[in-house]
Amino acid sequence: MNTVKRELRLFFDFTWRDWSTTLIPGLIVATGAVKHASLPAWNVARFVPWVACFIYFFNLSNQIVGVEEDRINKPDRPLPSGRITVQGAKRRWAIALAAFVGTALFNGNGHLIIETATWVTTTAFLCLTPYGGHWFGRNSVAMGTGTWALLNGIYKTVARPASVEERFFFVVAIWLATAIQIQDLRDIEGDTIVRRKTLPIVIGDRQSRWLISLAFLPLSYVVLWVGGIISMAPTTVSAAHVLLAYRTWHGTEAKYDHKTYMVGLSVGAAG
Template sequence: MTRIYFSVVNVVVTLFLFTKSDIKTTVLPVAKNKGFFAMAAAPMTNILRLPHVLFWIWLHLLQFDVSNQTINLEEDAINKKDRPIPSGRITLNSAVILRWALVPLCLALSTLYSAETVYASIALVTFTLIYDEMHAHAGHWLVRNVVNALGFASFEVGASLIAGSNSHALDADGVLSVLVSAGIIATTIHAQDFKDEDGDRAIGRRTVPICFPAFARWTIVIPLIVWSFVLSTLWQLDTLMSCALTVLAIFIGGRYFFLRSVSGDQVSFYWYNVWLSIAHALPGYYRIRHT
């Protein structure tokens, strides 16, 4: 029994480590959290749906992360040595088997909710395949940003369908929320690339910081400020909230522009996730004001 217990614990820890770096930004209700987004965009009518939403997100995130980490061995060996493959917790062959075993598990889980949730799962699996196995992650920065945006949109649609009272369709505000979120991701997701520039350069990746070293940081400053104005208008924020969102965007942009060390970029990315979390919560704010 003791051996079985430690084996189970080892498996659980290994699975957690695959998703560890994304837990705070994708699963928990902070940063670019799809669970938080789903509660606002759906909106969530029953708090008992929250565990369903979070588990659906986590399992699909695990599918993406295992796929990504079986592809980016060189990058992880440089930037993220504590991940399961470079740390030796799991072999590459075992990780590849796990990667493909997770696909039917994700689809099977989605069948418990609706056909439309299955479609979102299929879309997410497809964009994962394009991003990783078809090497969009190492291609042109524009393709990478667009595929990222479509993948995040798939996360959001699936999670919102599970969160809402109708698992077969999103209402007009929900659809608009997903479209706006995809636009934000497509134009700002490279905020994550500045802290990884050394590793990305070592494996030949063509990210925005590498392709446009002279003005790459302006591509964070300007979009964050512009999106703050757009969101303020779209979700009808009052003056105080609009100013706070815009000031936060200027603060983050200033950090990216002036604090250019790896540690500085890591902290700036955390602040970017705070702004993104607020942006994802605004549809809920809008719904509450217009209920």
């Protein structure tokens, strides 16, 4: 029992920061799948095993290669705090990867190999290549592919997605890949220390805010318009983008920018 408690605690400590971008959207998507397929409500829980492996595999991968960075930015994490060794994390990484592939192969609504392979490839891109630390590779590429894999995969754990759902997930993935530049405004100091080439570091803080507010966010709005999502809630979605642009332009500190980022995630989840 103590071993189980410890493993659950480690899972929580490795992953809790990403729950707002995985488990919460997962619950929303799974609930929608149950409703559209007219399934009993308990089927919502079927997304949990695959998504748990999804986030555990990624966080272990990311934190194993990022121990030195976490000593600066997030010293409370299991590896820099000394609660687990790198070797111990690597063993759990192998188990998480095997479980991730296993849940993909034995899903009852058609295998999730494409979505799983996409996420494994995306994780390798982020953690093992220099392009994973560049603003375009990290945000415009990896966030798009990762979001598509997550949303499409979650739906398939519950029901077979129709073409309209698949198109919706594709549009949301492109939207996030365009709008997500906001996240790099939160930790310019830490990203500078680890030599990450985020947009604020490459072109400057004020210039990046100008570019995000007047180019990236309007472009992300166009993506939703072309994809037919704006028409679902035109006033709400339009007001949210104006608010994001305003907060991005006027942000001056990390806490404020983090709240702006969370507003952006809320827009994506609501979509």
